[in-house]
Amino acid sequence: MSIVTPWEVEGSIDYDKLIQEFGTKRISPALRERLMKETHEKNVMLERDYFFSHRDLDLVLDDYAKGKGFFLYTGRAPSGPMHIGHLIPLVFTKWLQDRFKVNLYVQLPDEEKFLHKREYTWKGVQGYAEENIRDIAAVGFDPDRTFVFKNSEYASNVYPLLMQTAKKVTFSTAKAVFGFTNETNIGMIQYPAYQMVPTFFEKKRCLIPAAIDQDPYWRIQRDIAEGLGFHKTAAIHSKFIPPLQGVHGKMSASVADTAIWLNDGELAVRKKIMKYAFSGGRETVxxxxxLGGNPDVDVSFQWLKMLFEPDEQRLKKIEGEYRSGQMLTGELKQILVDKLNAFLATHRERREKADVEKFMYEGKLAQKMWETTYEA
Amino acid sequence: MSIVTPWEVEGSIDYDKLIQEFGTKRISPALRERLMKETHEKNVMLERDYFFSHRDLDLVLDDYAKGKGFFLYTGRAPSGPMHIGHLIPLVFTKWLQDRFKVNLYVQLPDEEKFLHKREYTWKGVQGYAEENIRDIAAVGFDPDRTFVFKNSEYASNVYPLLMQTAKKVTFSTAKAVFGFTNETNIGMIQYPAYQMVPTFFEKKRCLIPAAIDQDPYWRIQRDIAEGLGFHKTAAIHSKFIPPLQGVHGKMSASVADTAIWLNDGELAVRKKIMKYAFSGGRETVxxxxxLGGNPDVDVSFQWLKMLFEPDEQRLKKIEGEYRSGQMLTGELKQILVDKLNAFLATHRERREKADVEKFMYEGKLAQKMWETTYEA
Structure with missing residues (x-):
């Protein structure tokens, strides 16, 4: 059994069942090809089914083909440092922005986790937000087509639209979709409206790259969008990156050793992978x-497959050698360690140089956003 | 039977019962004397029991006596033009500000009525807000000690504090206090937090002059204030100004002819009072x-008594002459008409000259407020 809500992902996840439950669509091979063809570039996360489900992605591509355009929206709720699982969807988002040259809005709902958990303080979350924004800025988005904002700072600019959105959602709906109870605080109850608001930042269609646990928000958005004069949002959903301990579930921010953190040093990465990455290998050399190893349950192999080894030939070779027993677990893990450390080294470097101000205040799009007050 | 909530006041109102139900205190003759003594000036609204109930008014006066000071907070939810009943508590608030030289915050919750009623549009409410702000500015508050703000515009400045407040209130509490249901929209559900926020604008004690139907907000505020590091708010409650049609109930914005509007001309005032003001007179001259008239049920007399005839001698004389039959209904009404028209003429004149910008953006306090972001 699995539980998937925006605040909780537990147990073994059956993605086919999620598609059914949430009422989304699997990305068909034809649609995947069409997306990559439009962008003139292959993408490992699409090819390997890490982004696997969608809503109206076909309509987004239709709009693009007709010259109507679209825009991107994603987010990050500050609740601590970021791990690889938080960054990957942003890397995918950058790929989309680079190829389609579209605006991107990145929301930092600095109230969400604060409202959700008793132990978070406002100051604490602000500290995380600052760190997270650096990581986001390091991804390399187009500084004139990207607006990164904290909900707290941008509240006045969206207030009319936020109220217009909130007016359309009853407690009954929010309760059914998010499982709110009588003990839920009133801030948390209104919060979903703010997560929906950026889907209304342009009159074009919005495409949201995010993990599938965020889909409940988009379901409500799609019920109310047209009544407010906007498009139903489109979405492209990723799976969760499995935790080091096993190929099921989700890398968790609350258990440090299940994840690779963006600030993990080379040695830490090596140690963690060697020690914790669940292995499909045998007990003895x-x-x-x-007998050979089992790549299907081997977390290191799955990470390579999902994200870090784009070369199809090379991946096939690794799989074959591991399955046959020619490649040992330590060797497989070392391949991943090298990939991870290369990825993190680049990230660290970009993070140092990242111009946060540009994305938040000074870029072309950011400047325009600060001059705008949104109303349906 | 009567119903009194912030959105509905119906039926004959038993103020003693309200004090019991709400758990407030009657303003004792001693406390009333003390308040007027501190201010060195008598006030007809206090003397005639129009402001009749309170919470911690004694502690406010203690704080003032000890040099700790306090501040004032009141508001006006834009939902249409303002009538006399809307202005009177503001006139009382000015009296307090003049005497104690304290800061005053006037909130215009431009989302409240919008969220509450399906038929209100955001644009419509903004139009009302603009008109209402002119009327408020005309009251003559100290422009350097007064900050008049719309919730929509000031949202970013209060957002952290708003979230900290909202986190302390469960749906269960809001439901019990305001009668919210599953069909209430999620904006309305969070709204009470914003009405509480200005009580936390200073670390001093807050005193709220407002009609007693607003007290439910202060009840919740008093439960959570100390946990956030602030004082429980104090309040001084007025009765409702009776509608023209009878001494019970509340002048209603939704029934035009029950009220005297701030933009009613001299002739309109005369016509309305003559035609609609419920009379305690007899059928024939x-x-x-x-047999004489009955001032106790005569709306014109009650208005004079509550608000418009500060001279005790003159009021007694009017009462005596009316009760004896010496004064006819038309004559009594004419006294009120003259008072009302004098009051409205002064208001119109001040409204013309009112410097709205000063209260909202340019006065000393306003400037300071726009530079401040509030956090508990």
Whole structure:
């Protein structure tokens, strides 16, 4: 059994069942090809089914083909430092922005986790937000087509639209979709409206790249958008990056050793992968050489497959060698360690140089956003 | 039976029962004397029991006596033009500000009525807000000690504090206090937090002059204030100004002819009072001369008593002459008409000259407020 809500992902996740439950669509091979063809570039996260589900992605591509355009929206709720699982959807988002040259809005709902958990303080969350924004700025979005904002700072600019959105959602709906109870605080109850608001920042269609646990918001958005004079939002959903401990579930921010953090050093990465990454190998080298390993349950292999080894040939070779027993677990893990450390080294470097002010206040789009007050 | 909530006041109102139900205190003669003594000036609204109930008014006066000071907070939810009943508590607030030289915050919750009623549009409410702000500015508050703000515009400045407040209030509480249901929209559900926020604008004690139907907000505020590091708010409650049609109930913005509007011309005032003001007179002049009138149910007399005839001697004389039949209904009404028209003429004149910008943006306090972001 699995539980998937925007605040909780637990247990073994059956993605086919999620598609059914949430009422989304699987990305068909044809649609995947069409997306990559439009962008003139292959993408490992699409090819390997890490982004696997969608709503109206076909309509987004239609709009693009007709010259109507579209825009991107994603977000990050500050609740601590970021791990690889938080960054990957942003990397995918950058790929989309680079290819389509469209505006991107990145929301930092600095109230969400604060409202959700008793132990978070406002000051604490602000500290996380500052760190997170650096990580986001490091992804390399187009500084004149990207607006990164904290909900608290941008509240006055969206207030009319926020109220117009909130007016359309009853407690009954919010309760059914998010499982709110009588003990839920009134801030948390209104919060979903703010997560929906950026889908109304332009009169074009909005495309949201995000993990599938965020979809409940888009379901409500799609019920009310047209009544407010906007498009139903489109979405492209990712799976969760499995935790080091096993291929099921989601890398968790609350259990430090299940994740690779963006600030983990080379040694830490090596140690963690070697120690914690669940292995499909055998108990002894002899046995492994004889019987071979199982890449299907091996977290290191799955990470390579989902995200870090774009070369199809090379991946096939690794899989074959591991399955046959020719490649040992330590060797497989080392491949991942090298990939991860290369990825993190680039990230650290970009993070140092990242111009946060540009994305938040000074870029072309940011400047325009600060001059705008949104109303349906 | 009567119903009193912030959005509905119906039926005959038993103020003693309200004090019991709400758990407030009657303003004792001693406390009333003390308040007027501190201010060195008598006030007809206090003397005639129009402001009749309170919370912690004694503690406010203690704080003032000890040099700790306090501040004032009141508001006006834009939902249409303002009538006399809307202005009177503001006139009382000015009296307090003049005497104590304290800061005053006037909130215009431009989302409240919009969220509450399906038929209100955002644009419509903004139009009302603009008109209402002119009327408020005309009251003559100290422009350097007064900050008049719309919730929509000031949202970013209060957002952290708003979230900290909202986190302290469960749906269960809001439901019990305001009668919210599953069909209430999520904006309305969070709204009470924003009405509480200005009580936290200073670390001093807050005193709220307002009609008693607003007290439910202060009840919740008093439950959470100390947990956030602030004082429980104090309040001084007025009765409702009775509608022209009878001494019970509340002058209603939704029934035009029950109220005297701030933009009613001299002739309109005369016509309305003559035609609609419920009279305690007899059916014929002969009968009236013989049996006398009943000032206790006569709306014109009650308005004079509550608000418009500060001279005790003159009021007693009017009462006596009316009760004896010496004064006819038309004559009594004419006294009120003259008072009302004098009051409105002064208001119109001040309204013309009112410097709205000063209260909202340019006065000393306003400037300071726009530079401040509030956090508990």
């Amino acid at each position: 002899e046995e492994h050489r004889k | 002969e009968e009236h001369r013989k």
